Amino acid sequence: AVTRTPLIAGNWKMNLDHLQAVALVQKLHWTLKDAKHDADSVEVAVFPPFTDVRTVQTLLDADKIPFALGAQDLSAHDSGAYTGEVSGAFLAKLDCRYVIIGHSERREYHAETDEVVAAKVQAALRHSLVPVICVGETAEDLQTHGASAVPVAQLTAALAGVAAGTEVVVAYEPVWAIGSGQAATPEQAQDVCATLREVVAESIGADAAERTRILYGGSVKSGNIAGFMRQPDVDGALVGGASLVVDEFAAIIRYQK
Ligand code: PEP
Numbered sequence: 023a024v025t026r027t028p029l030i031a032g033n034w035k036m037n038l039d040h041l042q043a044v045a046l047v048q049k050l051h052w053t054l055k056d057a058k059h060d061a062d063s064v065e066v067a068v069f070p071p072f073t074d075v076r077t078v079q080t081l082l083d084a085d086k087i088p089f090a091l092g093a094q095d096l097s098a099h100d101s102g103a104y105t106g107e108v109s110g111a112f113l114a115k116l117d118c119r120y121v122i123i124g125h126s127e128r129r130e131y132h133a134e135t136d137e138v139v140a141a142k143v144q145a146a147l148r149h150s151l152v153p154v155i156c157v158g159e160t161a162e163d164l165q166t167h168g169a170s171a172v173p174v175a176q177l178t179a180a181l182a183g184v185a186a187g188t189e190v191v192v193a194y195e196p197v198w199a200i201g202s203g204q205a206a207t208p209e210q211a212q213d214v215c216a217t218l219r220e221v222v223a224e225s226i227g228a229d230a231a232e233r234t235r236i237l238y239g240g241s242v243k244s245g246n247i248a249g250f251m252r253q254p255d256v257d258g259a260l261v262g263g264a265s266l267v268v269d270e271f272a273a274i275i276r277y278q279k
Pocket residue numbers: 033035195199200201202203239240241242260261262263264
């Protein structure tokens with residue numbers, strides 16, 4: 023079987039200006055170094071606000087800090103008259119490896135439909151960015167349709183038109199678990215993540231599905247991460263609130279210890 027390098031991703035949301043970003047990244051790096059964390063065992067990625075991306079890129083590069091960089095969104099377009107939008111081309115130039123697409127907060131507050139999400143996935147791929155495709159059901163969806171129906175539909179739509187073998191990351195984030203302190207159980211996460219891996223297999227091939235990291239997100243903390251990581255189809259975590267607290271995020275990254 024393929025071994026997938028676990029990915030622990032910190033989504034800062036609209037928090038930390040560029041100076042605070044420097045302080046957090048440096049402290050996180052030192053904390054992990056002091057703990058003699060093996061940087062190859064787990065991939066760490068940070069997703070700052072756009073205005074911090076250049077600063078964080080410079081810091082990672084100057085201090086040889088082994089974190090991957092990503093953005094929280096991108097435009098579906100590459101350039102032109104789209105005031106306020108940010109192109110994937112710009113993100114790629116700043117050494118972003120990843121871009122979050124379809125986070126539930128964007129679906130909810132910015133009316134991002136499955137069609138918009140699919141167009142953004144295509145935009146990311148045009149610029150060699152790895153899309154971190156977020157899917158998840160609301161509490162109401164869970165009641166009405168069960169856990170996996172909405173995430174399956176969202177992922178199927180996002181992967182339509184993606185070529186076989188393409189590298190993507192999937193984040194299963196039940197909306198009711200985000201920022202609520204009420205995480206899914208490891209078994210609930212495993213169930214949906216296993217189903218999502220089947221969707222990846224049907225959409226972009228069995229080999230790609232074997233290699234694809236599927237993350238769980240929603241109130242991940244140092245106290246519950248190990249349970250998620252023990253699940254065979256959970257390959258990491260997308261962490262919001264806890265990624266802003268250095269000791270907590272470092273403990274999540276060091277979940278094996
Ligand atoms: C998120 O925003 O992707 C998230 C999972 O948030 P939190 O960890 O705060 O629930």
